[in-house]
Amino acid sequence: MTIGRLIAASTILALGTLVTAQGALAQKRYDPGATDTEIKIGNIEAYSGPASAYGIIGKTEDAYFKMVNDQGGINGRKINFISYDDAYSPPKTVEQARKLIESDEVLLIFNALGTPPNNAIQKYHQAKKVPQLFVATGASKWDDAKQFPWTMGFQPSYRSEARIFAKYILKAKPDARIAVFYQNDDFGKDYLAGIKDIFGDSAAKLIVAEESYEISEPTIDSHIVKLKATGADVLIDIATPKFAAQAIKKVAELDWKPVHLLTDVSVSIGAVMKPAGLENSEGVLSATYLKDPSDPQWANDAGMKKLEAFLDKYMPGANRSDLNIAYGYAAAQTMAHVLRQSGDDLTRANVMKQAASLKDFVADTLIPGVRINTSATDFAPIEQLQMMRFRNGRWEMFGDVISAETGG
CATH class of the missing domain: 3.40.50.2300 (Response regulator)
Structure with a gap:
C-alpha cells in the first residue's frame, strides 16, 4: 500500500472513530438523577395530615416502580423512587422539594400531591428547570405550557x-x-x-x-x-x-x-x-375517568387483570376498593412510558419534551374511550370524563x- 493510501485509510479510520464516538455521546445524555444504571424520581405525598387518605397513591407508585425494577427496569436502568411526606403543608412541601432537587439530586419530581403544595413549588421548579411532572391535582393552572414550561398536570382539570x-x-x-x-x-x-x-x-x-x-x-x-x-x-x-x-x-x-x-x-x-x-x-x-378496582364490571378486563396481578404480588394487603390505587397505578404507568420514550437522552429537557409528545396512550386503569394526549401547547393529559x-x-x-x- 502506498504512503498516500495509508494516510487516506488512516484518515477515514480516524473520521469513522470520531463519528462513532460522537454517536455514542449523542446516544447517552444525562442530567442529575440519571446514570447508566439508575433514574432517580422524587415524589412528595401527604402520608400524614388532613389529606392523608391520598397516601396510598405514593405507596402504589413505589410498588409499581419496584415491579418495573424486577422486570429489568427502564432501558436497563432501575428506578430509585424517593418519596417524602409533607402532611399537605405548603411550607413543608418547599422544604421537601429543595431536599429532593438539591440534596438527593433527582431527575424530576413526579405526581406531587395537592394544589396548595404544588403552588408553593411551581416557580422554584421553573427557576431550577426541573420537571414538575404529572402533578396530582386537577387545577387548571398546570396546563400553561407558555408560562410554566416545566409543570404538567395529569387528571382532568377541576x-x-x-x-x-x-x-x-x-x-x-x-x-x-x-x-x-x-x-x-x-x-x-x-x-x-x-x-x-x-x-x-x-x-x-x-x-x-x-x-x-x-x-x-x-x-x-x-x-x-x-x-x-x-x-x-x-x-x-x-x-x-x-x-x-x-x-x-x-x-x-x-x-x-x-x-x-x-x-x-x-x-x-x-x-x-x-x-x-x-x-x-x-x-x-x-x-x-378511572376503572374502580372493586367494580365487578371490570372482572374480565385485560387492564384490570394486570392491576390485580400487580396487587397480588406487590400490595397484597391493600384495600382494593380504594380508587386512589387505580390513580397511582395509571400515573406511574404513564411516567414509566415517558421514561421509555426518552431512551438514553435522560436530560430534564428531553423528559419534558417526551411528556409533551404523548399520543393516544392508554393506561390499564383508564375507562374505555379515555386516552392520554399531550403536545407542546397542551399540558392537560386527560380531558375526558363519564358521569x-x-x-x-x-x-x-x-x-x-x-x-x-x-x-x-
Whole structure:
C-alpha cells in the first residue's frame, strides 16, 4: 500500500472513530438523577395530615416502580423512587422539594400531591428547570405550557369537571336551587369558576349559597347545616376525602335529600363512601375517568387483570376498593412510558419534551374511550370524563364519555 493510501485509510479510520464516538455521546445524555444504571424520581405525598387518605397513591407508585425494577427496569436502568411526606403543608412541601432537587439530586419530581403544595413549588421548579411532572391535582393552572414550561398536570382539570356538572344540572334540573360547598383554595375556586363558566348570567339565580371550609377545620358539620337551611335542592360538594365523607354523613343525618354531586377526587369507595356509610352515599353523582378496582364490571378486563396481578404480588394487603390505587397505578404507568420514550437522552429537557409528545396512550386503569394526549401547547393529559351514580355499594357509569374541554 502506498504512503498516500495509508494516510487516506488512516484518515477515514480516524473520521469513522470520531463519528462513532460522537454517536455514542449523542446516544447517552444525562442530567442529575440519571446514570447508566439508575433514574432517580422524587415524589412528595401527604402520608400524614388532613389529606392523608391520598397516601396510598405514593405507596402504589413505589410498588409499581419496584415491579418495573424486577422486570429489568427502564432501558436497563432501575428506578430509585424517593418519596417524602409533607402532611399537605405548603411550607413543608418547599422544604421537601429543595431536599429532593438539591440534596438527593433527582431527575424530576413526579405526581406531587395537592394544589396548595404544588403552588408553593411551581416557580422554584421553573427557576431550577426541573420537571414538575404529572402533578396530582386537577387545577387548571398546570396546563400553561407558555408560562410554566416545566409543570404538567395529569387528571382532568377541576374547572373542566365543574363545567360537566353544570351542564348536567341544566339538563336534568333546570330550575335547581344550588348550594356550592368548596375548599377555600385554588382547588375549590377552580370548581366554582367552572360552574359559573356554564351558568353565566344565570349563576346568581341558580346558586343560592356558596360556602367554603378550611382544611384545618376538624369537622364541617356546621357548614352543611347552614347549607340545608337555604332550601337548596342541589349540592355541589367540592371537598377532599376526609371532608367529603363528613359531608355525605351529615347530609344523611339531617335527612336532607339534595341532588348531591361530588368531585371525582373524593369518589373512592374505601376512603370516602364506606366511612360515610354506604347507605348514606346512595344516589351521589360524580364523573370519572378511572376503572374502580372493586367494580365487578371490570372482572374480565385485560387492564384490570394486570392491576390485580400487580396487587397480588406487590400490595397484597391493600384495600382494593380504594380508587386512589387505580390513580397511582395509571400515573406511574404513564411516567414509566415517558421514561421509555426518552431512551438514553435522560436530560430534564428531553423528559419534558417526551411528556409533551404523548399520543393516544392508554393506561390499564383508564375507562374505555379515555386516552392520554399531550403536545407542546397542551399540558392537560386527560380531558375526558363519564358521569356516574353511586348505587348498591358501587359506582355505575351512565351516558357517554365526553370531552371535558367542550362538555360534549
